[in-house]
Amino acid sequence: xxxxxxxxxxxxxxxxxxxxxxxxxxxxxxxxxxxxxxxxxxxxxxxxxxxxxxxxxxxxxxxxxxxxxxxxxxxxxxxxxxxxxxxxxxxxxxxxxxxxxxxxxxxxxxxxxxxxxxxxxxxxxxxxxxxxxxxxxxxxxxxxxxxxxxxxxxxxxxxxxxxxxxxxxxxxxxxxxxxxxxxxxxxxxxxxxxxxxxxxxxxxx
Ligand code: PRP
Numbered sequence: 001x002x003x004x005x006x007x008x009x010x011x012x013x014x015x016x017x018x019x020x021x022x023x024x025x026x027x028x029x030x031x032x033x034x035x036x037x038x039x040x041x042x043x044x045x046x047x048x049x050x051x052x053x054x055x056x057x058x059x060x061x062x063x064x065x066x067x068x069x070x071x072x073x074x075x076x077x078x079x080x081x082x083x084x085x086x087x088x089x090x091x092x093x094x095x096x097x098x099x100x101x102x103x104x105x106x107x108x109x110x111x112x113x114x115x116x117x118x119x120x121x122x123x124x125x126x127x128x129x130x131x132x133x134x135x136x137x138x139x140x141x142x143x144x145x146x147x148x149x150x151x152x153x154x155x156x157x158x159x160x161x162x163x164x165x166x167x168x169x170x171x172x173x174x175x176x177x178x179x180x181x182x183x184x185x186x187x188x189x190x191x192x193x194x195x196x197x198x199x200x201x202x203x204x205x
Pocket of ligand 1: 157
C-alpha cells in the first residue's frame with residue numbers, strides 16, 4: 001500500500017497515527033522522500049501536492065482540509081482526523097476597524113484563491129486576489145495587499161506581523177483521503193486502515 005503524507009506540521013502527528021494503527025516506520029534521517037516498511041511505501045510530499053499523489057499514485061493520504069477545500073480533488077474522504085485543527089481567516093492591519101463587507105475592490109493576499117473568491121462572492125463583493133505561496137503575512141506591511149486570507153493556529157504569526165483576525169472563514173482539520181480506484185480494488189485493506197484509525201481516534205487504541 002502506498003501512503004502520501006504531508007511534510008510540515010502534519011507530518012509528525014500523521015506518523016504517530018500510522019504507528020498507532022500498526023504501521024511503524026522511522027522518519028528518514030537523510031533527504032530521502034520515500035520510506036519503505038513492511039510492505040508499505042510512505043511518500044513525503046508538499047502538503048498541497050498530497051491530493052495529486054493520491055489521485056495518481058498513492059492509495060491513501062493524509063492532508064489538511066484547507067487543501068481539499070481549495071483544490072477539490074477527485075478523492076474519497078472517509079475520515080476526519082483528530083489533529084491539525086486550525087482555521088482559515090481574514091486578517092487586516094491591527095487597529096483598522098474595516099469590516100469584510102467594506103472590502104469591495106480590496107487587494108487580498110492569499111494562497112487560497114478559490115476559498116477567498118468563494119467567500120467574497122458570498123458577500124457579493126469583487127476583490128483583487130494577490131496570489132502568494134508563503135509568508136502571506138508580509139504582504140500588507142509591504143503595501144501590496146490590504147488584507148490577507150491565511151491559516152491561523154495560535155495567532156502568533158498574525159500578531160507578530162501587526163495583523164488582526166477579523167473573520168473566520170472555515171475550520172481546518174486533517175483528513176484521510178483515498179484514491180477512488182484503490183477504494184474499490186483494495187477495499188478490504190483500506191477499510192481495515194479506516195476502521196483502525198477510527199478506533200484510535202475514538203477509543204485511543
Ligand atoms: C502557517 C500559516 C501561518 C502560520 C500560522 O504557516 O501560513 O503563517 O502557520 O500559525 P500561528 O497562528 O500558530 O502563528 P506554516 O508554518 O504552516 O508554513 P507555510 O508558510 O509554509 O504555510
